[in-house]
Amino acid sequence: MPPRVFIVIGPAGSGKTTVAQRTAQEHAAAYLDKDRVSGRFIEFTLAATGHDPTDRESNDYYRENLLPLEYETLMDVAGMNLRLGRSVVLDAPFGAYFGVPDYLTRAAEEFQWPSPEITVIRVRVPQDVLRTRLIRRGLERDQWKLAHWEEYWSAYGSLECAWSGVAYQDFNNEAPSPLLES
Template sequence: MRYGSTVPTVTRVIRDRIESGRYAHGSQLPSTRELADDFNVSGATITKAMQNLAADGLVVSKAKSSRIVHYPEGAAQTERGTTTVVVAIGGLAGTGKSEFGRILARLSGTAMVDKDTTTRAVVEASLEALGQLASDRESDTYLEVIRPAEYRALLMTLQENLECGISVVVSAPFTKELADRAWCDRLQALVTRLGGELHVVWVRCDPDTMRTYIQGRGAARDAYKLANWDAYLDGLDLDMRPEIEHTVIDNSAGAPPLEQQAAELLARIAR
């Protein structure tokens, strides 16, 4: 990366990384050689930049030339006095995941990250660039190229919120992911490593409600499902549940309102 070769410029960029939490309080900075390669400068430039940061109290030198970030103010802002919470909401198409996520976020005041909202425009443009219909969600191109990238982007967004000390509700089908115990373990490890607390939710509903949801949103990507409803329904595992501890939310006709179920979930999380 080329930010410039002057000591003030390098000092400024490293300071920005510390104050933004990319270099967290108490963590060890990359070595002089690694930073010199990163900025395309000499080791002497990095050494002088570190001296500037040490003079400002942002870096503490330890034995064997290691340097530790000292920015407790950032850690205090990140902690906010409470545990950072991640609620990962999964479920089949048309079960009401996004609605439940929005209700949960509105009640709790946390960030809301929905897969469709976050990635749809990029997904559609990418599919068209690859010669597919923007509405395609069935081809190998989508399933093997685009979909994995969607979920990587979603987890990167989740991670950035956690690094900033912000609780987050993440909504996506997660049908493949939550059925994979190894993936669930990796998600749990990521959230734990960043000081968060993970809660997984699975939203379900009866087939009639599911179809009503899908019809009501009028999305082009659902055309195949609706045109082949019986075959689509036969291909679903309506009894699927995540391979990790989770809460089931029922959005079937006759079930308690989603807002009531969201409030009950938040009360359990707060205990």
């Protein structure tokens, strides 16, 4: 069976990590979390360049210089796994690339993905539930989001993905289960 790609998207606190990990288990796929793959390097670089290592949403330096490197690295690691015949699950917001219809096609070509089947799993959660989850989990990286909630939600919470050539699957994660809040 040829390798498959599952891309789990959704805003912070929507539950995409739990959904992505379950998907990886169900399909015996490599689990690739953007923050685990490159997060420590990004935080170090932000701090070393005088930026807040927890604020990525309002940081132009991050968005222009580091965000592209994070996603290129993730797609490169995915490509290596796919060429080895291993399906992959990518766990990342991807919001910066939602408006680019051929983003995945170009990434697949650039990082030499074989022709895998690509499924995008959109983790959906209402705004009020998401805000409550971010408050409850109390992570430092969520403080800017909460302090600028309307700006954050309008920019990231209601984005729609326009990628072509993929299958979409919606996962409604409105349930208050603590297992689905990462």
